[in-house]
Amino acid sequence: MTVITRFAPSPTGDLHIGGARTALFAWAYARNQKGKFILRIEDTDLDRSTPEAIEVIINGMNWLGLHHDGPIHYQTDRMDRYKAVIQSLLENNQAYPCYSSKEELDALRESQMKEGLKPKYDGRWRPEPGKKLPEKPLDIHPVIRFRNPSNGHVSWNDRVKGDITFNNEELDDFIISRSDGTPTYNFCVVVDDWDMNITDVIRGDDHVNNTPRQINLFKALNAPVPNYAHLSMILGSDGQKLSKRHGSVSVLEYQKKGYLPQAIKNYLARLGWSHGDDEIFSMVQFSQWFDLGNITSSPAQFNDEKLNWLNNQYIREMDDESIFNLMIDFFKFNDIDELSKQKLIKGIALYKERVNNLVELSNQILFIVEQPHIMPELIQKYLDADRLNLVKGLNSLLDEVKWEDDEINSLIKKFVAANQLKFPLIAMPLRVILTGSDHTPSIASIMSIIGREETKQRILKYIN
């Protein structure tokens, strides 16, 4: 049997990091099993679903390279099918209309809570042999409820959490169609998973409570029940559920900050799954190694530092020109000519090991093509008369040197030796004048990249 998994987001907001991890695991399992991975947009909640959110999901999945098989399925395209299934359940007495008003149900809940009971629909409209149902009110469009088995239990062997059992008595006759005729989440998911031949449902463990209801519905429909794997949630560094309070949580935000999709995927793969001590691996390796059995059932903790470390590892492995091409979007200027491009590529080579992401990289190498802005504190700290005098001395020698890293470097070293200086006395003011920062790679390399004339011009602004 072909394994078929799916990612089934509700398009009500961003593609969250947790959602992306779910998608990644469902994708990897399908690839591992030489199966199929389906993308299904669960957009039946018309009040909360938006076209923008659908676009964000699709773009995010493309950016991550989590390609789905076949077309994208939209639940709103499947309304006729849902209605037909509801009709058949009604005809088979597996579902029934319920005319209880909201006020009635509120009162029921309140009285159950007062008695210390768990609130639950009491089945007042559930037809039973010999039972007299209430008088149908004329002013109420009924909801349709599923006739859940009233006794026994429902169990499954969760691929992550192990055996889980619910008593049917705990479960309501849940609503499958609202009074306006729209089908509900728990119902549509089952019909879709059935129609799309889903063999393995991999999703967040916030759905564990829905699963027994869904399994009962599969059984009522005589449909094969898929395997379930519920992934534990992702926690922030403080041990609380990962949320906006913890900083970036949407895939789009990471994209905008210049994280590489390979690094994000590699990082997400390790959230709750491991393969020995392997930390850096390709998606081909991941999908070869991935097995639901290796997923931990305890919550995973999100760690920005580790993500930054991984992203840095991927950036340093990438060739400089490819980074340049990716970074075009991040540079804050247009029209980069060929000479500037070549300089920037050299700057990328020089700086890429020092950054967490491409936005940082672009900020750090901007000085190559734009006059740096120098903060007053740095001027005060490094550009005093004595140091500027040394810079002036060095500047007068710059025309004599061949403009290459090594030559410039030995010129500075000779200058330092001749004047019996400590190296930073000349290197720090040069750093600040040329780059606007006192933290840089080798100053000779920087001078070599920006060029002799530009180096002299920048220096001339500070000496007379």
Ligand code: GLU
């Ligand atoms: N649409 C649901 C959600 O976004 C997921 C449904 C499922 O995976 O079964 O939480």
